[in-house]
Amino acid sequence: MSRYAELLAYPHAKSLILAALPARIAYGMIGxxxxxxxxxxxxxxxxxxxALGLNSVAGSLTAxxxxxILDKFGQKWPLRIFVPGxxxxxxxxxxTHDKSLLLIVAFVMGISAPPINLSVRxxxxxxxxxxxxxxxxxxxxxxxxxxxxxxxxxxTALALSSHPxxxxxxxxxxxxxxxxxxxxxxxxxxxxxxxxxxxxxxxxKHRPLQLLMIEGCFIGFGxxxxxxxxxxxxxxxxxxxxxAWILGAMGIANVVGGLVAGLVSKRIPALxxxxxxxxxxxxxxxxxAFTHPGWSMVIVGALSGLAGGALQVFYWExxxxxxxxxxxxxxxxxxxxxxGTFMSLGAASGGFISEHLSPRACLATxxxxxxxxxxxxxxxxxxxxxxxxxxxxxxxxxxxxxxxKPAI
Numbered sequence: 144m145s146r147y148a149e150l151l152a153y154p155h156a157k158s159l160i161l162a163a164l165p166a167r168i169a170y171g172m173i174g175x176x177x178x179x180x181x182x183x184x185x186x187x188x189x190x191x192x193x194a195l196g197l198n199s200v201a202g203s204l205t206a207x208x209x210x211x212i213l214d215k216f217g218q219k220w221p222l223r224i225f226v227p228g229x230x231x232x233x234x235x236x237x238x239t240h241d242k243s244l245l246l247i248v249a250f251v252m253g254i255s256a257p258p259i260n261l262s263v264r265x266x267x268x269x270x271x272x273x274x275x276x277x278x279x280x281x282x283x284x285x286x287x288x289x290x291x292x293x294x295x296x297x298x299t300a301l302a303l304s305s306h307p308x309x310x311x312x313x314x315x316x317x318x319x320x321x322x323x324x325x326x327x328x329x330x331x332x333x334x335x336x337x338x339x340x341x342x343x344x345x346x347x348k349h350r351p352l353q354l355l356m357i358e359g360c361f362i363g364f365g366x367x368x369x370x371x372x373x374x375x376x377x378x379x380x381x382x383x384x385x386x387a388w389i390l391g392a393m394g395i396a397n398v399v400g401g402l403v404a405g406l407v408s409k410r411i412p413a414l415x416x417x418x419x420x421x422x423x424x425x426x427x428x429x430x431x432a433f434t435h436p437g438w439s440m441v442i443v444g445a446l447s448g449l450a451g452g453a454l455q456v457f458y459w460e461x462x463x464x465x466x467x468x469x470x471x472x473x474x475x476x477x478x479x480x481x482x483g484t485f486m487s488l489g490a491a492s493g494g495f496i497s498e499h500l501s502p503r504a505c506l507a508t509x510x511x512x513x514x515x516x517x518x519x520x521x522x523x524x525x526x527x528x529x530x531x532x533x534x535x536x537x538x539x540x541x542x543x544x545x546x547x548k549p550a551i
Contacts, residue, residue: 180307235248
């Protein structure tokens with residue numbers, strides 16, 4: 144654990160973690176806050192689901208565009224525009240009562256969502272040397288997953304309290320405080336977008352990105368099925384409350400998995416660690432269709448979460464290694480566009496499959512999608528060869544000298 148203590152000793156490391164935390168909690172809250180708001184106003188779960196779906200799809204489809212904006216203009220002004228605007232839209236949703244307007248505002252919120260996570264990831268290269276990036280990504284992933292666990296719990300507690308409007312109000316306040324705090328850090332204000340290489344080609348022609356997008360189609364779709372399959376299974380079995388057990392165990396394991404990944408030796412290449420972790424993730428999810436909403440699903444969910452948390456760290460390392468120069472946020476954004484869009488399609492399909500076939504068929508398809516994703520990365524591993532490089536001691540020293548200076 145000394146690696147984490149060393150990471151926090153770097154200037155700006157703590158401020159980067161803490162500044163963005165409220166905004167990340169806001170993102171964890173916003174989905175359920177929208178759902179409960181619309182359900183309360185309309186008395187319809189279908190309308191609430193539609194509003195949440197529109198918000199998610201709009202956010203996914205525009206993630207790449209927002210990432211490209213950061214790569215072109217930096218972070219200073221985009222965050223100052225996106226963050227207050229989004230907070231105002233949340234408050235507008237909170238005082239809206241008309242059905243159609245609720246859907247419109249939810250959709251516009253998705254389009255204008257501040258690129259908080261897209262902003263934080265590239266900043267770590269200005270805060271720590273290259274040999275600490277794995278540890279930094281691990282902490283960042285753990286914080287993001289922690290917010291993903293706390294946010295829904297907080298949103299549910301507030302939305303079901305005697306003051307249901309406090310859920311959206313709190314989300315707006317968290318986004319405003321966290322987003323502007325991130326934008327106010329010196330590392331964010333002074334971040335200069337990379338210049339594109341002379342032989343730069345459009346991102347959509349970049350072969351490694353194409354490979355990761357194809358893999359992302361299956362992973363996004365499969366995980367969308369999982370998100371619906373678990374609560375659908377628990378509800379049909381008459382134990383809907385167990386959904387919280389399963390997703391809670393998975394969320395905690397995600398945090399632990401991310402932290403464990405940061406302790407893996409930097410001498411093991413990112414592509415190797417990603418492939419091994421992916422294989423463990425695949426094996427962990429194979430029994431999904433044979434579990435029951437109880438301890439068996441909790442255990443499988445926890446093991447899957449442990450592998451998934453670690454996989455996120457190595458995945459971002461691979462992406463950083465293979466991306467073209469000048470696209471630290473755009474490439475990440477377009478990957479999220481693909482995965483998020485297919486996750487929404489998976490969620491929509493999951494409801495139909497669970498109702499007309501069975502939740503087990505839904506969860507089995509999740510496992511199949513992960514198997515296909517693993518095979519795709521195996522066949523295309525040559526396109527990710529840049530992530531197999533292990534830095535030499537001389538390169539570590541050079542990277543340290545280059546990366547520490549901008550953070551001082």
